[in-house]
Amino acid sequence: METEVLARIQFAFTVAFHYIYPPLSIGLGLLMVIFESIYLRTRNPEYHALAKFWTKIFALTFGIGVVTGIVMEFEFGTNWAVYSRYVGDVFGSALAAEGIFAFALESGFLGVLLFGWNRVKPWVHLVATVGVFLGSMFSAIWIVVANSWQQTPAGFHIVGEGLQARAEITDFWAMVFNPSSVDRLLHVWLGAFLAGAFLVLSVHAYYLLKGRFMQISQKAFKIALVVATIFSLGQLLTGHHSADGVAKNQPAKLAALEGHFEASAPADMYLLGWVDKDKQTVTGIKVPGGLSYLLEYDTEVPVTGLNAFPEDERPPQVNAVFQFYHIMVAIGMALILLTLLACYQWGRGRLFQKRWLLWAFVFAVLLPQIANQAGWFAAEMGRQPWVVYGLLRTSDAFSQSVTENQILFSLILFFLVYALLLVLFLYLLHKKIHHGPYDEEPGEGRPRTREIAEMLTKN
Incomplete structure (x- = not known):
């Protein structure tokens, strides 16, 4: 395998693994602020217990995130x-x-x-x-x-x-507020809020299904559901605005995201499909003229396609870019539908009676993480063959002295160490979740810790 390809695989692996944790830290940070603010206003000890519980999990994600992020700085210099x-x-x-x-x-x-x-x-x-x-x-x-x-x-x-x-x-300041930074930052922030909110939803849905910590979990679930609903809808808006920016500043990437080949022609929007780069075709379910309409509100407006660019200036893995992008969009829509459905059941007073819905939230914790990863893969692979768009090619950017064997050996070591860290993270996370926000009385699920008893006495 070529040195450049190995270097890219190594960096992609380390970044993807690291990016599991910072979004959780940001999202949990928001929920911690909300829980603690409600506690200060109401003096309800349940919100105090929620704030302490999720602070412990925040500390775990924060610590693992710091450790896994250090490696990338060294890769810049070595590879x-x-x-x-x-x-x-x-x-x-x-x-x-x-x-x-x-x-x-x-x-x-x-x-x-x-x-x-x-x-x-x-x-x-x-x-x-x-x-x-x-x-x-x-x-x-x-x-x-x-x-x-x-x-x-x-x-x-x-x-x-x-x-x-x-x-x-x-x-x-022109560097800071470059043409894509604000749109992409908002999109990243909202993705992080969703990752944290769905972790809270997943854990407390699990408690509710198992009959543990019922009262406190209902409160936490409702708060996290409001956060998830607001930001899943907001993600749709930031994503659309970001796509407009890509159309203006990186038209080759947009063409790859949607599998649009014709140099200048109205573009369809695919809900799902498969790109054949050699035949320059996409097989799937589409909305005729949909991309043109999203960009210019007119289905007949031509959109710049991949054939408008030289072969060596197009993203080489068009189908991969297409698939990652559509996975992100599909998950974004699924999160909107799931949260709105839960809000509907809440309005009818049946939110916690629908066990199938609670199970859906238990497993939905994976969806924001997958969407965050898929979005980054689409963005970075869609930028190729440039590492700095239009200025520095990826093939010219890697170290000329590093060898394939050196990168392969370090990649294997990173994989083993990161696998160990993942097992450690999951073990500690499971341990904290199993313990819960506080001890429970047998068969009742009510708090009995000395701390909460003291707080109740004081209040």
């Missing part, structure tokens, strides 16, 4: 030396901003969040919770800004030539 030199000025600025605005905020409040429950006043602890949540969101800002700059470069000029060429920032 992608040319790329590192080319984008060093841009990424250096963005990652420095992440350290100042995100890591400093998170690290400053994390200790209070985890260990300050009985040591600081409740409002101070809420401030710490909000600080950690905002820190995780700020971290996403600078990572997405850096990646978006690769998609739609702005605010820079090129210094040097050949392998010594590199991009230097001429306008920091």
Whole structure:
């Protein structure tokens, strides 16, 4: 296997595994803020128990996320030396901003969040919770800004030539607010909120099905359902706006996402299908003129297709890009339907009587994660053959001195270590979920911890 392909596989594997955890941290951070805010307003100890319980799970996801993310920085230097030199000025600025605005905020409040429950006043602890949540969101800002700059470069000029060429920032804010950064950031944030909300929905649906922690789980489920409904609908809007930006700034990627080959012709929108790159056909279920209508509100407006670009400037894996994109869209629609159906049952007073619906939420925890992964794969594979769109090809970006055997050996080691981390994460997550928000009295499912008893006495 070629060195470039192995390097890409290694980076894709490490990034995909790492990205399981940051969305959960961001999404759980939002729910933690909501639970703790409701507790401060109502002094209901159940919301205090929810905030503490989900803080423990947040700490687990946060810790694993930090550990798995460190590897990527070393891969830039070992496997992608040319790329590192080319984008060093841009990424250096963005990652420095992440350290100042995100890591400093998170690290400053994390200790209070985890260990300050009985040591600081409740409002101070809420401030710490909000600080950690905002820190995780700020971290996403600078990572997405850096990646978006690769998609739609702005605010820079090129210094040097050949392998010594590199991009230097001429306008920091133009780099930050490049043409795709805001749309992509909103889309990433909402995907993270959905990942966290559906984890909460899954766990408390499971408790309800097993007859455990009934009262507290009903409260948590309803709150998480509201969050999931709002942001699943919002994801539809941000996704549409992001697609408009891709049509304007990366037309070759849009053509690959929809399997549109004709250089300039009205484009159909496929609900599902299979792309034959050699025959330049798509077999599947389509809405005639649907893509043209979504972009210009006219089914007859021509859309730029793959044949408008030279062969070596088109995404090489068109069918893969098409499939990943449509998986993301299909899951997004499924989440909207599932949450709206649950809201309908809630309105009729039958939300917790539908066991099949609760089971659906138990397993739906996987859907936002799959959609997040599929969306990133579609975005990154759709950018090919460019690692910096229109400027630096992926084939020119990897290290010339690294060998196939070196990458293969490190890939195997990463796989083993990450597999161990995944098993550890699932074991600890299962242990915390099995224990629950607090101890329960046999057969009743009511709290009996000393802490909650004391709080009830005080209130």
